Amino acid sequence: FVSVKSGLLVETEDKAFAFKIGGRLFVDGGGTAGSPGNGWQGSVGFGQARLEVEGRYRPWFYKMQFDFANSTIQLWNTNLPNANTLTGPAFWTRNYVTDRNFLWGGWRDAYIGLQDPRLSHPLLAEPVYFKIGSQYESFSLEALASSKYRDTIERPLAVDAIAPFRHIGVAAGMIGKDNWTAHFGLYSLSFQDLNARPVNTSSGNAGVLVPTYSGYGVKNANWYQPWGGGAYWETTGRVTWAPIFDEHRLVHLGIAGSYHQPNNATAYSDDRNSAPGNRLGSEANVLGTNFLGTTDLACGRFPQPVAFVTPTVTFNQYNAAGNCIKDIEKIDVEAALSYENFFVQGEWLLANYNRNTFAAQQFALAQLSQQGVSSPSQGLYLSPGNSRYVASGGYVQGEW
Numbered sequence: 001f002v003s004v005k006s007g008l009l010v011e012t013e014d015k016a017f018a019f020k021i022g023g024r025l026f027v028d029g030g031g032t033a034g035s036p037g038n039g040w041q042g043s044v045g046f047g048q049a050r051l052e053v054e055g056r057y058r059p060w061f062y063k064m065q066f067d068f069a070n071s072t073i074q075l076w077n078t079n080l081p082n083a084n085t086l087t088g089p090a091f092w093t094r095n096y097v098t099d100r101n102f103l104w105g106g107w108r109d110a111y112i113g114l115q116d117p118r119l120s121h122p123l124l125a126e127p128v129y130f131k132i133g134s135q136y137e138s139f140s141l142e143a144l145a146s147s148k149y150r151d152t153i154e155r156p157l158a159v160d161a162i163a164p165f166r167h168i169g170v171a172a173g174m175i176g177k178d179n180w181t182a183h184f185g186l187y188s189l190s191f192q193d194l195n196a197r198p199v200n201t202s203s204g205n206a207g208v209l210v211p212t213y214s215g216y217g218v219k220n221a222n223w224y225q226p227w228g229g230g231a232y233w234e235t236t237g238r239v240t241w242a243p244i245f246d247e248h249r250l251v252h253l254g255i256a257g258s259y260h261q262p263n264n265a266t267a268y269s270d271d272r273n274s275a276p277g278n279r280l281g282s283e284a285n286v287l288g289t290n291f292l293g294t295t296d297l298a299c300g301r302f303p304q305p306v307a308f309v310t311p312t313v314t315f316n317q318y319n320a321a322g323n324c325i326k327d328i329e330k331i332d333v334e335a336a337l338s339y340e341n342f343f344v345q346g347e348w349l350l351a352n353y354n355r356n357t358f359a360a361q362q363f364a365l366a367q368l369s370q371q372g373v374s375s376p377s378q379g380l381y382l383s384p385g386n387s388r389y390v391a392s393g394g395y396v397q398g399e400w
Contacts, residue, residue, distance in 0.1 A: 039289025138183035138238035158393025230263035250338035260328035267296035299324035344398030353389035
């Protein structure tokens with residue numbers, strides 16, 4: 001069987017073998033009559049320019065998707081300024097170089113999966129499936145909806161800020177006969193991270209103050225993390241149920257949870273978690289206006305002045321991560337209702353940040369000392385020192 005209805009599809013009659021080439025091209029344009037803020041007053045560009053290949057070989061299935069739109073950008077925003085804005089020690093320590101990151105463009109889906117008929121069960125509509133590679137974490141109804149089928153052009157800001165989206169990992173899922181689903185996975189880095197490297201070296205700007213590297217990146221006497229260290233990981237699960245599901249009616253309920261362990265990541269490498277809301281802005285994304293977000297809750301990186309070197313504790317003069325985030329817990333509650341031509345859906349999302357208050361206080365003191373000020377009210381670049389930070393939001397949208 002060969003079809004060109006939505007790309008090129010080649011499939012055998014028994015559906016055991018299939019191969020498809022497709023893609024999408026979104027062209028966006030917009031403008032504003034008022035002040036453009038830190039974006040464009042008017043602009044046009046590619047929202048997405050993707051090429052994808054997917055298929056099946058007996059129990060195996062795969063998908064590869066690449067986005068050519070805006071493959072390399074220099075990210076400027078209010079919370080993580082670029083290193084080119086300052087000179088001297090502050091040049092190396094208080095700013096994030098982002099001029100060689102494949103942030104918006106690049107790989108999206110890139111996974112291989114297995115769905116063996118031997119993994120069937122009387123309660124399941126399909127066999128259990130497994131996936132490994134770059135894939136969506138099962139979290140949030142709107143985050144998982146393809147941009148080809150969303151009700152609005154852009155996703156709600158609460159979803160963009162909290163949902164984990166795609167990461168590299170391994171996952172398993174199942175679809176029940178009574179209209180229920182379950183999906184769980186373990187993940188780490190993402191092609192959409194701000195930077196795949198843990199420190200300020202993406203443009204060769206290693207700085208003149210190079211710390212001693214002990215071979216594994218962490219000295220036992222130091223509470224902070226110098227060069228190197230461990231990348232973050234997270235585990236996510238979601239279950240859904242549709243108690244009513246027929247040709248004219250739908251009631252959908254779902255809940256998802258995610259646990260994030262940052263290890264030695266900061267907003268330099270993982271701004272979506274360490275600086276929640278950092279990439280958010282105008283719903284007209286083509287204008288590039290971003291004005292929301294927080295500072296680096298992981299405390300980022302900063303210099304340790306000589307005053308912090310004692311006979312019992314040796315602090316490197318230049319280090320990369322404050323380790324101010326212990327872990328992050330996320331939850332999402334979703335619901336959707338459809339009757340004839342009426343449809344409405346809504347979600348509530350929350351991210352709870354458990355923070356290392358001792359590390360945050362040390363970070364604040366180091367910044368005060370570096371700035372040469374005498375009180376916290378005069379300090380700059382301070383990261384909030386509370387033991388918790390909570391980000392939450394939701395939306396309701398519908399159509400007729």
